[in-house]
Amino acid sequence: MLNIFLQASFIITILISFLWLLSVIIKNASIVDLFWGFGFVVVNAFYFFISGDINTRKTLLLILVTIWGLRLSIYLAWRNIGKGEDFRYQEFRKNYGYKNYWWISFFQVFLLQGVLIMIVSLPLLGANISTKSAQLNWIDYIGILVWIFGFIFEAGGDLQLTRFKQNINNKGKVLNTGFWKYSRHPNYFGDTTVWWAFAIFSIAAGNYWQIIGSFIMTLLIIKVSGVAMLEKSLKDKKPEYQEYIKKTSSFLPWFPKK
Numbered sequence: 001m002l003n004i005f006l007q008a009s010f011i012i013t014i015l016i017s018f019l020w021l022l023s024v025i026i027k028n029a030s031i032v033d034l035f036w037g038f039g040f041v042v043v044n045a046f047y048f049f050i051s052g053d054i055n056t057r058k059t060l061l062l063i064l065v066t067i068w069g070l071r072l073s074i075y076l077a078w079r080n081i082g083k084g085e086d087f088r089y090q091e092f093r094k095n096y097g098y099k100n101y102w103w104i105s106f107f108q109v110f111l112l113q114g115v116l117i118m119i120v121s122l123p124l125l126g127a128n129i130s131t132k133s134a135q136l137n138w139i140d141y142i143g144i145l146v147w148i149f150g151f152i153f154e155a156g157g158d159l160q161l162t163r164f165k166q167n168i169n170n171k172g173k174v175l176n177t178g179f180w181k182y183s184r185h186p187n188y189f190g191d192t193t194v195w196w197a198f199a200i201f202s203i204a205a206g207n208y209w210q211i212i213g214s215f216i217m218t219l220l221i222i223k224v225s226g227v228a229m230l231e232k233s234l235k236d237k238k239p240e241y242q243e244y245i246k247k248t249s250s251f252l253p254w255f256p257k258k
Contacts, residue, residue: 001125001129004046004047004050004051004125004129005118005125007046007050008043008046008047008118008121008125009114009118011042011043011046012039012042012043012114012117012118013111013114015035015039015042015114016032016035016039016110016111016113016114017106017110019031019032019035019110020032020105020106020109020110023105023110024102024105027085028084028085028089029085029086029089029092029105029109029110030080030084030085030086030089032109032110032113033076033080033086034073034076034077034080034081035073035113036072036073036076036113036117037068037069037070037071037072037073037076038069038070038073039069039113039114039117040065040068040069040117040120040121040124041065041066041069041070041073043117043118043121043124044061044062044065044066044069044121044124044128045062045066047124047125047128047129048061048062048128051128051129052129053134055130055134055135056134056135056136057127057130057134057135057136057140057201057204057205058127058128058134060136060140060144060201061124061127061128061198061201064147064197064198065124065198067151068147068151068154068194071155072154072191075158079162089105089109092104092105092108092109096108116216116220119212119213119216120195120213120214120216120217120220121213122202122210122211122212122213123195123198123199123201123202123210123211123213123214124198124202124213125202125207125210126201126202126203126205126207126208126209126210126211127198127201127202127204127205127207128205129205129207130205130206130207131205131206131207132204132205132206134205136204137204139200139203139204140200140201140204142200143197143198143200143201143204144197146193146194146196146197146200147193147194147197147198149190149193150189150190150191150192150193150194150195150196150197151190151194152190153179153183153186153187153189153190153193153253154186154187154188154189154190154191154193154194155190156178156179156186156190157178157179157180157183157185157186157187157189157190158187160175160177160178160179160180161175161180161187172238172240173238173240174234174238174240174241174244176244176247176248176256179253180248181248181256182248182249182253182254182255182256183248183249183250183251183252183253183254184227184231184244184245184248184249184250184251185226185227185230185250185251186253188221188222188226188227188251189251189252189253191217191221191226192217192218192221192222195213195214195217195218196214196218198213198214199211199213199214222251227250227251231250
């Protein structure tokens with residue numbers, strides 16, 4: 001298992017390095033965001049083909065991870081391409097100096113994302129290397145249901161937000177309908193749920209410690225790069241958001257307060 005993990009890490013490092021070189025040429029570190037979902041597709045596909053016999057669980061996981069990862073990368077590409085570098089990376093350039101950031105970004109942004117992809121992807125490694133029967137069991141079916149539930153929230157939340165932003169009359173307003181009526185971050189909740197589905201598949205395959213990847217993903221989304229960062233930004237940009245906070249659950253979907 002360690003050997004397979006190290007081989008996958010080498011592949012991701014190579015891909016991340018090429019992506020970094022491209023970012024230096026176009027002077028836009030934001031392209032690293034587009035690789036996030038696709039990186040997991042690559043890692044899981046490597047696990048799938050290198051770990052031995054093809055079975056039902058591995059094939060199912062290959063389909064689910066590919067659907068999730070490609071949708072996310074395509075969505076981010078459609079949303080971000082042509083809009084310049086994200087404000088986060090612009091701030092980094094300002095803090096570290098425009099002349100030096102080209103090489104700093106390799107370690108701070110690109111290599112860091114590669115490391116996170118490998119850590120978070122541990123449930124995929126566990127699910128692909130079975131220590132129990134490779135046939136689907138009742139735990140797998142729970143994983144399927146959890147994945148469907150999470151994917152609907154993630155993709156549905158992104159779709160509702162996209163349609164909301166496309167209406168120029170909504171500029172400066174807060175989306176509080178659909179999934180956004182029950183959670184201030186339904187897309188992040190859905191993303192987290194999808195990763196716990198992958199953890200369930202790892203458990204079904206007889207591998208348990210690998211679910212630490214799902215813990216890390218949850219921590220990243222809630223405390224680091226997802227909910228926490230967006231909440232801080234929206235509080236400053238949208239006055240209505242304070243009222244939205246009072247009524248709507250932060251993360252886990254729940255009925256709004258009166």
